[in-house]
Amino acid sequence: xxxxxxxxxxxxxxxxxxxxxxxxxxxxxxxxxxxxxxxxxxxxxxxxxxxxxxxxxxxxxxxxxxxxxxxxxxxxxxxxxxxxxxxxxxxxxxxxxxxxxxxxxxxxxxxxxxxxxxxxxxxxxxxxxxxxxxx
Amino acid sequence: xxxxxxxxxxxxxxxxxxxxxxxxxxxxxxxxxxxxxxxxxxxxxxxxxxxxxxxxxxxxxxxxxxxxxxxxxxxxxxxxxxxxxxxxxxxxxxxxxxxxxxxxxxxxxxxxxxxxxxxxxxxxxxxxxxxxxxxxxxxxxxxxxxxxxxxxxxxxxxxxxxxxxxxxxxxxxxxxxxxx
Numbered sequence: 543x544x545x546x547x548x549x550x551x552x553x554x555x556x557x558x559x560x561x562x563x564x565x566x567x568x569x570x571x572x573x574x575x576x577x578x579x580x581x582x583x584x585x586x587x588x589x590x591x592x593x594x595x596x597x598x599x600x601x602x603x604x605x606x607x608x609x610x611x612x613x614x615x616x617x618x619x620x621x622x623x624x625x626x627x628x629x630x631x632x633x634x635x636x637x638x639x640x641x642x643x644x645x646x647x648x649x650x651x652x653x654x655x656x657x658x659x660x661x662x663x664x665x666x667x668x669x670x671x672x673x674x675x676x677x
Numbered sequence: 678x679x680x681x682x683x684x685x686x687x688x689x690x691x692x693x694x695x696x697x698x699x700x701x702x703x704x705x706x707x708x709x710x711x712x713x714x715x716x717x718x719x720x721x722x723x724x725x726x727x728x729x730x731x732x733x734x735x736x737x738x739x740x741x742x743x744x745x746x747x748x749x750x751x752x753x754x755x756x757x758x759x760x761x762x763x764x765x766x767x768x769x770x771x772x773x774x775x776x777x778x779x780x781x782x783x784x785x786x787x788x789x790x791x792x793x794x795x796x797x798x799x800x801x802x803x804x805x806x807x808x809x810x811x812x813x814x815x816x817x818x819x820x821x822x823x824x825x826x827x828x829x830x831x832x833x834x835x836x837x838x839x840x841x842x843x844x845x846x847x848x849x850x851x852x853x854x855x856x857x
Binding site: 628630633634641642643644645646648649650651652653654655656657658659660661662664665666667668670671672673674675676677 | 681682683684717718719720739740741742743744748749750753754755756757762765766768783784786787790791794795796803804806819820821823825826827829835837838839841842843845846847849
């Protein structure tokens with residue numbers, strides 16, 4: 543059985559390519575995810591992977607824009623029970639990363655050291671920091 | 678193990694948490710939720726495994742702070758903007774010792790730094806500060822935290838990482854190889 547999402551290699555476009563270039567999308571899906579794609583396509587009566595991806599993208603784009611505006615995404619049952627979607631990656635774009643303010647005790651020597659660092663040029667990032675920011 | 682890092686929730690299981698440091702265990706078990714929800718002096722983020730999404734495997738706590746400009750020594754004031762210096766305090770970071778060595782500390786610090794960058798983008802902050810246990814200072818230094826002078830024999834090591842350095846790291850596309 544062929545995979546639900548076809549793996550295609552990107553093909554170099556000829557020199558006279560049209561300006562509105564279409565992108566190829568390749569995904570390595572685990573068998574369970576591949577199965578999930580098939581089931582969803584059946585439920586949604588979709589035959590095209592492109593349509594599936596387009597709809598998934600539209601849904602994700604909407605979710606990101608709502609969380610960016612600080613809106614919560616909620617499902618409500620017929621009895622009025624509500625569940626808030628908590629999706630860690632979406633929380634990264636939420637604006638309510640409000641942290642409480644605390645006072646810190648500083649010694650004069652620490653303040654001098656802090657001022658020296660803060661007023662100087664920033665250091666280059668270490669390899670570990672670069673990896674941390676790409677995780 | 679599929680780890681998710683999110684805000685601490687009231688129903689999270691913290692009783693079994695043991696990082697080997699009693700004050701850090703005690704903070705999570707008795708103060709983290711109260712400090713987050715009731716008195717608002719720190720927000721705690723918990724690492725949980727998707728297979729047991731209520732069991733806290735590790736955590737960190739963040740707060741904001743600032744240093745009044747008039748507290749800085751005169752010779753440095755000229756190089757600083759004419760405002761108080763806003764910063765983020767990484768107040769605590771701990772990993773349950775049953776899960777140490779699995780990269781959880783790296784994942785937690787990674788998330789803390791990403792939040793720092795988001796806060797810097799949203800409301801502005803200049804650096805992240807942490808008070809590291811002396812035996813953990815080397816671990817933080819790997820990420821570029823610089824020790825501040827002024828440590829006493831009994832105090833933790835206060836360390837500094839500039840937001841501009843974090844921002845620069847986040848904009849680098851190439852992935853440095855893991856060093857042994």
